[in-house]
Amino acid sequence: MTDQDKILAEVTQSDYKYGFFTDIETEIIEKGLNEDVIRTIWEKKNEPDFMLDFRLDAYRKWQKMKMPNWAYLKVPPFDFQSISYYAAPKKKPKYQSLDEVDPELLETFKKLGIPLDEQKHLAGVAVDAVIDSVSVKTTFKEVLAEKGIIFCSFSEALQEHPELVRKYIGQSVPVADNFFAALNSAVFSDGSFCYIPKGVRCPMELSTYFRINAANTGQFERTLIVADDDSYVSYLEGCTAPMRDENQLHAAVVEIIALDRAEVKYSTVQNWYPGDKNGKGGVYNFVTKRGICRGESSKISWTQVETGSAITWKYPSCILLGDNSIGEFNSVAVTNNHQQADTGSKMIHIGKNTKSTIVSKGISAGKSDNSYRGLVKVMPGASNSRNFSQCDSLLLNDTCGAHTFPYIEVGNKSSIVEHEATTSKIGEDQIFYCNQRGIDTEKAIGMIVNGYAKEVLNKLPMEFAVEAQKLLQISLEGSVG
Amino acid sequence: MSVVAEKADLSLKYTAHYNEVKEGLLEDSADILNAPRNQAFRDFVSQGIPTRKFENYKYTNLQPAFIPEYSFMHRREPVEVDLNNAFRCDVPQLDTHLAYIFNGWFYDRGSQVGNLPEGVILESIEKIAHEKPELLAKYATLAKTGDDPLVALNTAFAKDGYFLYVPKNTVLEKPIQLINFLQAEKDAFVTQRNFIYVEEGANVQVISCDHTLNLNTYLNNSVTEIFVGPNASFEFYTLQNQHNSTTNLNSVFISQSRDSKATTHYATLHGGLIRNNLKYILDGENAEANLFGMAFIDRKQHVDNFTQVVHAKPHCQSNQFYKNVLDDEATGAFAGRIHVVRDAQKTNAFQRNNNLLLTDKATMQTKPQLIIDADDVKCSHGATVGQIDEEALFYLRARGIEESKARLMMMNAFAYEVVQRINIEPLRNRINELVDKRLKGEVARCHDCAYNCDC
Numbered sequence: 001m002t003d004q005d006k007i008l009a010e011v012t013q014s015d016y017k018y019g020f021f022t023d024i025e026t027e028i029i030e031k032g033l034n035e036d037v038i039r040t041i042w043e044k045k046n047e048p049d050f051m052l053d054f055r056l057d058a059y060r061k062w063q064k065m066k067m068p069n070w071a072y073l074k075v076p077p078f079d080f081q082s083i084s085y086y087a088a089p090k091k092k093p094k095y096q097s098l099d100e101v102d103p104e105l106l107e108t109f110k111k112l113g114i115p116l117d118e119q120k121h122l123a124g125v126a127v128d129a130v131i132d133s134v135s136v137k138t139t140f141k142e143v144l145a146e147k148g149i150i151f152c153s154f155s156e157a158l159q160e161h162p163e164l165v166r167k168y169i170g171q172s173v174p175v176a177d178n179f180f181a182a183l184n185s186a187v188f189s190d191g192s193f194c195y196i197p198k199g200v201r202c203p204m205e206l207s208t209y210f211r212i213n214a215a216n217t218g219q220f221e222r223t224l225i226v227a228d229d230d231s232y233v234s235y236l237e238g239c240t241a242p243m244r245d246e247n248q249l250h251a252a253v254v255e256i257i258a259l260d261r262a263e264v265k266y267s268t269v270q271n272w273y274p275g276d277k278n279g280k281g282g283v284y285n286f287v288t289k290r291g292i293c294r295g296e297s298s299k300i301s302w303t304q305v306e307t308g309s310a311i312t313w314k315y316p317s318c319i320l321l322g323d324n325s326i327g328e329f330n331s332v333a334v335t336n337n338h339q340q341a342d343t344g345s346k347m348i349h350i351g352k353n354t355k356s357t358i359v360s361k362g363i364s365a366g367k368s369d370n371s372y373r374g375l376v377k378v379m380p381g382a383s384n385s386r387n388f389s390q391c392d393s394l395l396l397n398d399t400c401g402a403h404t405f406p407y408i409e410v411g412n413k414s415s416i417v418e419h420e421a422t423t424s425k426i427g428e429d430q431i432f433y434c435n436q437r438g439i440d441t442e443k444a445i446g447m448i449v450n451g452y453a454k455e456v457l458n459k460l461p462m463e464f465a466v467e468a469q470k471l472l473q474i475s476l477e478g479s480v481g
Numbered sequence: 482m483s484v485v486a487e488k489a490d491l492s493l494k495y496t497a498h499y500n501e502v503k504e505g506l507l508e509d510s511a512d513i514l515n516a517p518r519n520q521a522f523r524d525f526v527s528q529g530i531p532t533r534k535f536e537n538y539k540y541t542n543l544q545p546a547f548i549p550e551y552s553f554m555h556r557r558e559p560v561e562v563d564l565n566n567a568f569r570c571d572v573p574q575l576d577t578h579l580a581y582i583f584n585g586w587f588y589d590r591g592s593q594v595g596n597l598p599e600g601v602i603l604e605s606i607e608k609i610a611h612e613k614p615e616l617l618a619k620y621a622t623l624a625k626t627g628d629d630p631l632v633a634l635n636t637a638f639a640k641d642g643y644f645l646y647v648p649k650n651t652v653l654e655k656p657i658q659l660i661n662f663l664q665a666e667k668d669a670f671v672t673q674r675n676f677i678y679v680e681e682g683a684n685v686q687v688i689s690c691d692h693t694l695n696l697n698t699y700l701n702n703s704v705t706e707i708f709v710g711p712n713a714s715f716e717f718y719t720l721q722n723q724h725n726s727t728t729n730l731n732s733v734f735i736s737q738s739r740d741s742k743a744t745t746h747y748a749t750l751h752g753g754l755i756r757n758n759l760k761y762i763l764d765g766e767n768a769e770a771n772l773f774g775m776a777f778i779d780r781k782q783h784v785d786n787f788t789q790v791v792h793a794k795p796h797c798q799s800n801q802f803y804k805n806v807l808d809d810e811a812t813g814a815f816a817g818r819i820h821v822v823r824d825a826q827k828t829n830a831f832q833r834n835n836n837l838l839l840t841d842k843a844t845m846q847t848k849p850q851l852i853i854d855a856d857d858v859k860c861s862h863g864a865t866v867g868q869i870d871e872e873a874l875f876y877l878r879a880r881g882i883e884e885s886k887a888r889l890m891m892m893n894a895f896a897y898e899v900v901q902r903i904n905i906e907p908l909r910n911r912i913n914e915l916v917d918k919r920l921k922g923e924v925a926r927c928h929d930c931a932y933n934c935d936c
Contacts (some may be wrong), residue, residue: 070536072852100791378866380841395856398824404851408864413838416867424862 020392032081035059038186040474041086045155045189048162054175058185058452061176068179071342072371072403073311075284085187085220089277125270144202145186149233150195151206154222157193165194168226172255172292172319180251181288188253191222196231196262203462219254227262229295234265234461248273250309251286260295260322267460268316269468271308279338279367282310289316293325293351301328303459305468310339315373317346320354320382327356330456334472335368335400344391344405349382349415358389361453364400371403378415385415393423394452492529493548499637502555506638511610514639515673521626521636526629530626534592537629540846541756541785546728549698551670554584555640574907577688578603584665585673586641595655598649603657604605606676607641616646617676623706623734629758631730635704639674642703647683651711656686656905663727664694666745673703680853681738682708686905690720691752696725705731711738711765716904719757720912721749723825732758735922739765739794744790746903748912749776749784750919760789763797770799775899777919779808786814791819792828795855801832804899806892806920807843816848817862823854832862837869837895869895892920 029035038059042052067078144151150161157165175185194204201371227233232267237254250272266289275282285308291300301318318327329345347356356376366368372391393402404421426448452459453472460468499522507515530547531538550792578595580603581588587605594603602609602616610617626633643659647669663671679685693699701723709715715735723729729752739742761770776784805813819830836845849862869891877887896916903909 125636298494380844393851393853395853395858396828398856400856401852402853403853404862405848406850406864407846407848408848408866409838409844410838410866411844412841413843413868414841417865418867419847419849419862419864421849421851423851423858425856425858 004387031084033059033085033187037085041187041189044086046053047155047158048166050162050166051158054169055186056173057388058182059187062179062182062251063184064178065179065182071313071373072369072405073313073340073342075311078249080183080283085150086189107346143204143279144206147200147203149198149202150193150201152193154188154191154193154224161193161195164226165193165224168224168257169255171257172290173253173288177290178288180286181253184222184251184253184288188222191224191252193223194225194231194233194235196227196416198228199230200228201231202233206237219248219250219252221250223252223254225254225256225264225266227256227258227264227298229260229262231259232263235267236271236461237266237268248283249286250283252288254287254289254316254404256291256300258291258293258295258298258300258325261297262295262300263301264291265301265461266291266300266303268306269460270304270306273309273310274337274339275310277337277366279310282339283308284311285309285314286311287314289314290319290346291317291327292319293322293327293354295325296322296351297324298322299326299328301326301330301459303328303330303456304332304343305334305347305457305460305472306331306341306343307472309341309364312339312341312343314343315346317348318356319348319350320356320385321350322354323351324353325351326354329356329358329360330459331360332363332452332453332456332468332472333360333370333372335365335370337366337368339366339370341369342371342373344372347377349376349378349385349387351382353384354382354387357387358391358429359456360389360391361456362393362402363449363453364402365396367382367399369401369403371405372421373405373407374408375407376417376419377407378410378411378417380411381411383414385412385417387415387417389417389419391419392452393421394449395423395425491544491739492526495530495547495634496526498553502553503790505555506640510607510640511614513610513614513620514607517626517636517665518639519637521621521633524626525562525630525633528633531630537816537820538786539848540812540816541705541754541783543593543631543728543730543754543756546700546730546754549668549700550580551698551700552665552667552911553638553670554665554672555638556584557586557641558584562874571848571918575654575656575658575688575905575911576655578632579658579660580643581642582659582661582673584663584669585661585671585701587643589612596926598651598653600651601644602644602646603651604644605641606644609644609676616644616678618775619678619708620676620706623708623736623760623762624704624732626678629732630700631756631758632704632732635672635702635732638702639671639704640672641707642676644675645677645685645687647679647685647713649680650682652684653686656688658688658690659701661689661691661701662694663692663699663723665697666699667700669700671699671701671703673701675703675705677705677707677715679713679715681709682712683710684714686716686718688718688905688908690719691723693723693727696726696838699723701730703731705733707733707735707743709735709737709741709743712740712824713738714742716744716746718746718903718905718908719748721747721752721755723752725751725753725782727752727769728754730758734760735770736762736764737768737770740767741765742769742771744771744902744904745773745839747774747776747786747837749774749778750915752778752782752784754783756785756787760791761799762791763799764792764793766794766796768794768797771799771902772799772801772873773899773902774803775896775916776813777896777916778805778811778813781810781812784814786816788817790817790819790830792819792825792850795824795826795828797825799831800827801834802899802902803834804896805834805836805845806839806896807836807845808839810840810842812844814846814848815864816850818850818852819860819862820852821855821858821860825855826857828860830858830860834862834864836866837892838866889920896920 272283360372362370376387431444531543624632815834845866847864
């Protein structure tokens with residue numbers, strides 16, 4: 001075994017470091033899904049009437065849909081009746097200060113490194129922490145409230161701002177958009193809601209952490225971000241999940257609506273439990289994320305670092321409806337062991353002079369499969385539109401796979417669409433070059449992988465960049481510094 | 482009638498037709514052609530006529546093409562026209578071994594095959610199936626009926642086409658030219674099945690030209706299986722020049738052995754709906770595959786180039802280069818898939834697809850794909866859709882060349898990148914000339930067509 005092989009072998013054999021389980025009493029309703037379950041969720045959450053119609057409509061449409069099978073994934077058959085669709089921490093905490101919060105929960109957060117405590121004020125992070133679907137604690141709300149920013153859990157938003165939710169929900173991800181979005185619309189339990197009023201620049205990075213905790217409960221998060229005219233917000237989402245043997249389903253929906261000249265930056269670090277070395281267990285991550293640039297000159301950018309999940313099915317997209325609007329997608333996806341990822345982006349150009357950029361970096365190791373799948377569609381009316389896509393894949397050994405499936409559809413003559421993709425392994429000459437300069441092979445691989453992903457990592461906000469590096473390190477242990 | 486009902490009717494129509502003609506199809510064909518027929522038809526029925534819901538036919542809906550009431554060309558019919566008069570080959574100075582295929586049937590009279598080197602066979606596949614079935618041992622092994630409904634339908638209906646055999650170490654000095662005519666009294670559904678076997682060390686160039694001789698509506702479904710032996714060299718040029726109400730569906734499968742080199746070149750100058758399925762299997766080490774294609778289309782024409790390159794063995798190389806110029810309301814599609822299977826290390830695979838849209842109503846859809854299961858590979862694909870580089874245009878104008886001329890120069894250069902890869906000089910010159918005319922707007926629409934139709 002050469003040095004390089006040894007290092008790669010070590011890399012591919014690291015264990016998942018965030019595997020732990022917090023013993024909190026949770027309230028779980030019966031397994032299975034039917035209209036009664038949906039009514040129960042609606043009742044338990046004490047939601048306004050329009051939500052029941054919304055949920056039932058989604059459920060009825062979902063029943064007629066089939067699980068998509070076009071992705072380059074091997075998804076084991078999944079029984080949607082075998083999971084419980086609602087789990088809430090039993091004692092819903094309403095604490096004034098951190099001291100009152102269940103210490104065990106705080107311990108969990110500490111292990112995850114969630115900045116829930118006061119120190120994080122300095123870091124400028126307001127956290128809406130979500131454990132198993134119900135928001136536990138929202139911080140910095142007052143600071144934000146002064147500016148008129150609404151940042152709260154989805155349930156709270158439904159109680160306090162039902163008119164806003166009603167106006168915007170389903171606008172960028174319609175209930176029957178796809179199988180998983182419909183399922184989410186029917187049964188989503190909680191999530192985050194964010195509204196930035198006209199002309200307000202959000203002074204801090206908003207962030208939310210998701211975790212799957214209770215066994216056998218699917219997590220159906222729903223996030224809705226509305227940026228009104230001339231506003232700006234940067235939103236962070238990060239997730240880690242405890243180790244668990246049974247597969248867990250995660251079908252979240254994120255909707256972003258950007259009005260005139262608004263800008264939304266959405267960053268994700270995803271590190272759900274990927275399953276063990278033999279491909280046992282792990283989270284199924286079927287997420288629908290879509291932003292719609294409704295207003296002119298608006299901008300939505302997605303940045304993601306995907307290192308976890310046994311199966312990832314995720315295509316953060318932008319609908320560029322307003323003239324001169326801009327969509328961006330930057331992604332680093334790492335797959336190891338038996339992980340499978342089919343991820344990419346959709347850019348739909350509808351308005352004139354719209355621009356979009358896609359940068360996707362895939363890193364495959366172990367026996368994993370990593371696919372980029374993307375659509376760039378320029379409608380006939382979207383004159384002078386511009387897209388540039390680049391997707392690179394890096395293969396770390398001969399048992400993994402890297403695949404690229406771009407779709408490009410152009411409907412007018414004044415637009416320019418370019419797509420580039422390359423696939424390669426780390427060049428021996430590159431490693432040799434580093435060795436020559438006294439850098440050992442392990443560090444060299446780390447440097448090369450990091451340099452490869454840098455273009456995307458640079459797009460992350462400061463607070464997240466550190467965590468993203470950490471996650472790369474965990475995923476490709478031993479070689480990445 | 483509702484669309485749903487129509488669809489059901491369509492499948493039923495073809496099933497009824499198959500049951501009706503089955504006896505006749507089996508009757509005078511050789512066993513080797515008959516063997517896969519029934520299974521092939523079952524495969525066709527289970528897959529159905531492709532719609533946009535088929536991933537492989539996402540950008541080409543074939544349902545409408547199957548609706549007209551066609552007469553089926555299941556029998557050899559007497560040819561009433563004097564081909565030598567009705568048709569002049571429009572590539573001057575091209576000296577070839579010439580053979581005609583008429584409505585899918587190999588036409589042995591009037592051909593100008595000339596003196597073929599010893600051992601080379603250019604014949605009707607029907608005749609070979611009867612007389613030398615051992616040469617067709619690999620029949621239907623590349624074109625799998627379970628993978629594609631058009632291949633299945635072709636295999637079920639296959640009666641004739643051309644057969645070419647080039648024995649070991651034989652080098653043909655002159656290219657082989659095959660001219661495919663469509664001319665029937667009524668709208669016609671034509672099935673053509675071809676087979677090419679190039680033995681070890683042999684070297685051959687084949688030119689295949691598609692033409693229509695009258696204004697009826699045609700659907701031509703052809704399948705060609707090509708085996709290229711070790712160290713052999715094979716070039717295949719396809720010129721498509723048919724009228725607007727023709728549907729040309731053709732599938733070409735090429736299997737390459739070690740150290741072989743194969744090149745395909747598609748030039749689409751005119752046609753109604755064209756679908757070119759092309760699949761390469763690099764089944765031996767150090768094989769080289771080159772895929773070139775260009776299309777210049779206008780009106781409501783549709784061209785879909787669908788390529789697959791399977792790198793099954795290490796140390797192989799493939800290059801793909803497709804260019805399209807789309808005018809009026811033309812629609813174009815390109816789908817290219819490179820599949821590097823596990824352990825096919827040291828693979829180099831490249832693909833490029835560039836498209837020019839000349840109007841706002843023209844659309845282009847492109848779907849380049851990479852599926853890579855080996856790590857020591859260099860693979861890339863690039864696709865662009867757009868217009869002429871404004872900066873280059875400015876450069877020319879700054880040197881005193883007027884805009885329209887500069888634009889033409891640029892378009893010519895755009896096409897020339899593919900044209901220059903044609904290795905047969907008279908053909909290259911002719912295509913260059915046609916492209917030039919086409920871009921100048923002196924459209925060589927059905928150029929040299931005696932019918933002066935307004936298509």
